[in-house]
Amino acid sequence: MSEIPDTAEAMENKETAHRLPLGWLVLYFGLIAWGAAYLWLYTPALGGWSQAGAYDQAAPAQPSR
Amino acid sequence: MNEYRYDNQTVQGFILSAIFWGVVGIVIGLLISIQLWAPAANLAPWLSYGRLRPVHTNGLAFGLGVGAIFGLFYYIVMRLCRRPLVFPRLARLHLWLFNAIIAAAAVSLLAGKSQSLEYAELEWPLDVAIVVIWVMFAVNVFATVIRRREEQMYVSLWYVLATVVAVAILYIVNNAAVPAGLWKSYHAYAGVNSANVQWWYGHNAVGFVFTTPILAMFYYFLPKTTGLPIYSHRLSIVSFWSLIFAYLWTGAHHLVYSPLPDWIQTLAIVFTLFLIAPSWGSVVNGYYTVGADWSKMRTNYLTKFFVMGITFYGLQTVQGPTQALRVVSQLIHFTDWVPGHVHMGTMGWVTMTICASIYYVIPRIHGTEIYSEKIANVHFWLVLVGQLLFSITMWITGIQQGALWKVQNADGSLKYSFMDGLVKNYPYWHTRTLAGIVFAVGMLLFVYNVLKTIQQGKALRASPPSPAPAAA
Amino acid sequence: MAGEIYRKPVSFALMAAVTVLVGSIVTMAYPMFRAEMHEKLENLRAFTPLELAGRDVYQREGCVGCHTQTVRPLRSEVLRYGDYSKAGEFYFDRPFLWGSKRTGPDLAREGGKRPDAWHARHYADPQAVTPRSNMPRYAFLAQARLDPSEARTHYRVLASLSPKGQWTATDADFAALSEKTELDALIAYTQWLGHAVQRKQAAGGVELALANPLGDSPQAVARGAKVFEENCAVCHGAEGHGETQIAPNLMDDTFLGVKGDMPDGAYFGLITGGSDAKAALGRPGLPDGGMTAFGGQLANDDIWAVISWIRAQQAHERQEAPAREQTEHLPGGQH
Known part of the structure; x- marks a missing residue:
């Protein structure tokens, strides 16, 4: 087996050889969209959520006697 | 084949050094895994778990990992630039200093000289020395790339250059400290700020030691071993820039539910999840590359190392981001799940890819074939089984721990004491040691195979040359 | 995308540097200039020389490898350890010692929970106190005397990084250290932990x-x-x-x-x-x-x-x- 020579042209298919896979593009932009939503929801200055606030809501100060 | 004299001695020197520190790191890893279930194995103050753990992590990350990165980067850079290193003597000095520093690092950590910053434990004199050798490395890499004889820079070179630049920034900023003696210093940052800087560094040490350099190797050695060109140049481009852009935002996912301001945590979580996309860009690119001819899995013994390596990279880069989610973090953070996660990356992706690259490089340096494909195959299966057993065991006990910590009685009180949770780890920790032994045996076979290949190559050169030997 | 950049290594490296610096600046450098990163609880006091010497021992022995020092705002954690950790508790911590693994329990609220004599016994032989514990023995700390001059150097360096008046030790405090062992110091540091927060x-x-x-x-x-x-x-x-x-x-x-x-x-x-x-x-x-x-x-x-x-x-x-x-x-x- 002859080896590929050490040139960028040989090591890699041409830029035009393949489109970006559709599934991967969906993943890429899907994560960006999800990130925008999450950022809004969980940033105190934007969505109003805060770690301490969530704790106060969820937990009573004392376990019941 | 090669019309230039490549400095193969330095490359091999780094590879052998990396292997040596790798064996040391793995042996210490076995010892500390035993200490977790047998406290009597803390044989002396300097051999106690607290001091040995950083020797294990530094020995493997910087001794094995960075040692292999130096050697293989020099190899890759010379080939892709089609010229020898511009400063071969500097590279040789770099090799000796590297080993001196790792040795001094190990001794200083055993002596308890530690900044208590994960993956940045080394005290300031060693930090200064590391910056010096990194500059030596950077000068050689940049000079060689600038004076290359190949016009286009291939993908691997992008990852090489990004690694050189990013590690320098990360290392210098986080190791800023105020000395209080020759072997003692205090972090330049305090409290919450100290935590934020440390994990900005800590996570990107993973990014720029365990990810970008290993991708540089993957993108170079996969086409070289299989003879198949990388599937998509466009995918390489988008993945590369997205990866190095997003990585630096993510450090605070180590600090979820800590006193760090919420907005920094949330930003980190968002970018961590986004990282799945560029990571999987490389995974998809790798799969489609081999997908052009799956028979390579059978006909070329190294292909399966790379395919398995990129598979674990793919799993790692889904699992890691999932862990950043608040709902997951609150269950598994601080538990044994996390070492399980880390070891899938280091034992599965990083070590697998480095070993395969070394298997490729060593015979070519010596103009010979690998000593034994059979041993390499056994090595492959042992490290695969060892790593899976290790990680799966840790995931199970990690979830169990996290759950036991949370269980509450009907009246709202906790059901289990801390010790109740701890003792339930013991059977899993026994299994983890066993998994480590299986992995270690596999790695020793690798070392044996490499050393025998070198011996074989030397014997070949000593005997009268039949065809012209390939290497200088 | 312009292919030109892949032929110019210096421009390429500069572009890579800018790319990695964006996130670094927003999430790491910019927060340094915000007050929320430098809060201090009113009750929080700096270490005494003995406590600082104990913290140095804590760092040297790698305690951070098994013990966290941050209680998360989760109900089960607050029940187990005490009130969740506040940013203002760590004002003097260089570096922070929050840790990332709880092989042993969290220690953020350990101060005041148990008497010194319990800690002395436990550090010397954890299994004598908790039979199935996996913690190593630290009996050797009781044999190691503190070095007052080293302790003074460490203390002065840290004190120089805070506004005046927060670190108040006198020469007599340092001299007194010569009577103390590393174990005394470690226990003092353990009792310092969490002192600024009311036990819930x-x-x-x-x-x-x-x-x-x-x-x-x-x-x-x-x-x-x-x-x-x-x-x-x-x-x-x-x-x-x-x-x-x-x-x-x-x-x-x-x-x-x-x-x-x-x-x-x-x-x-x-x-x-x-x-x-x-x-x-x-x-x-x-x-x-x-x-x-x-x-x-x-x-x-x-x-x-x-x-x-x-x-x-x-x-x-x-x-x-x-x-x-x-x-x-x-x-x-x-x-």
Whole structure:
């Protein structure tokens, strides 16, 4: 087996050889969209959520006697 | 084949050094895994778990990992630039200093000289020395790339250059400290700020030691071993820039539910999840590359190392981001799940890819074939089984721990004491040691195979040359 | 995308540097200039020279590898350890020692939970205190004397990084260190942890009138014996007779340093609230405290079961040895 020579042209298919896979593009932009939503929801200055606030809501100060 | 004299001695020197520190790191890893279930194995103050753990992590990350990165980067850079290193003597000095520093690092950590910053434990004199050798490395890499004889820079070179630049920034900023003696210093940052800087560094040490350099190797050695060109140049481009852009935002996912301001945590979580996309860009690119001819899995013994390596990279880069989610973090953070996660990356992706690259490089340096494909195959299966057993065991006990910590009685009180949770780890920790032994045996076979290949190559050169030997 | 950049390594490297710097600046550098990264709780005080020497030992021995120092704002964590960690508690921490793995328990709220003598025994031989613990022994720390001049250097360097007046040690404080060991220092540091935050479980008062819902049923006593063995015997001894300097005798007629027993409700309040319940009970106990607050860590019924067992045991002892000399044990309750 002859080896590929050490040139960028040989090591890699041409830029035009393949489109970006559709599934991967969906993943890429899907994560960006999800990130925008999450950022809004969980940033105190934007969505109003805060770690301490969530704790106060969820937990009573004392376990019941 | 090669019309230039490549400095193969330095490359091999780094590879052998990396292997040596790798064996040391793995042996210490076995010892500390035993200490977790047998406290009597803390044989002396300097051999106690607290001091040995950083020797294990530094020995493997910087001794094995960075040692292999130096050697293989020099190899890759010379080939892709089609010229020898511009400063071969500097590279040789770099090799000796590297080993001196790792040795001094190990001794200083055993002596308890530690900044208590994960993956940045080394005290300031060693930090200064590391910056010096990194500059030596950077000068050689940049000079060689600038004076290359190949016009286009291939993908691997992008990852090489990004690694050189990013590690320098990360290392210098986080190791800023105020000395209080020759072997003692205090972090330049305090409290919450100290935590934020440390994990900005800590996570990107993973990014720029365990990810970008290993991708540089993957993108170079996969086409070289299989003879198949990388599937998509466009995918390489988008993945590369997205990866190095997003990585630096993510450090605070180590600090979820800590006193760090919420907005920094949330930003980190968002970018961590986004990282799945560029990571999987490389995974998809790798799969489609081999997908052009799956028979390579059978006909070329190294292909399966790379395919398995990129598979674990793919799993790692889904699992890691999932862990950043608040709902997951609150269950598994601080538990044994996390070492399980880390070891899938280091034992599965990083070590697998480095070993395969070394298997490729060593015979070519010596103009010979690998000593034994059979041993390499056994090595492959042992490290695969060892790593899976290790990680799966840790995931199970990690979830169990996290759950036991949370269980509450009907009246709202906790059901289990801390010790109740701890003792339930013991059977899993026994299994983890066993998994480590299986992995270690596999790695020793690798070392044996490499050393025998070198011996074989030397014997070949000593005997009268039949065809012209390939290497200088 | 312009292919030109892949032929120009210097431009390429600059572009890569800019790319990695964007996130670094937004999430790491910019926050440094915000006040929320440099808060300080009013009650927080800097380390004494002894505590700082202990923190140096903590760093040297790599304690951070197994112990965290940050309680997350989650209900189960607050129950187990105490109030969740606040940014302002770490003002003096260079570096932070939050850790990332809990092989052992979190230590952020460890200060004041147990007496010094307990820690001394536990550091020297953890398995003697908690048989199935996997913590290494640190007995050698008791042999290592502190070096006052080194401690002074470390202290002065740290003090120089804070505004004047926060670090107040004098030369006499450093000289006094020559009498101390590394173990003393580590214990002092352990007791420093969490001092700036009110212990949350103590917030509830004590209701003396509470009656034991389990009474003296044999099942309750048997269950109490088991709970006592697992949680209390470590300090109070298997029979409840106490341990010198660690925990008081529960079988004598002294309660929190004053003669005369108290009703079950007082026991319940003290076990749930820990040392901080002493004030509500109006009895002194041991000045530096040390009773762990078990409220939230143990089910209420388990706590009542322990009280059932203690009562049964007390009655038993009164029968067995009416003339028993109590003075061989500690003079009075030291909770």
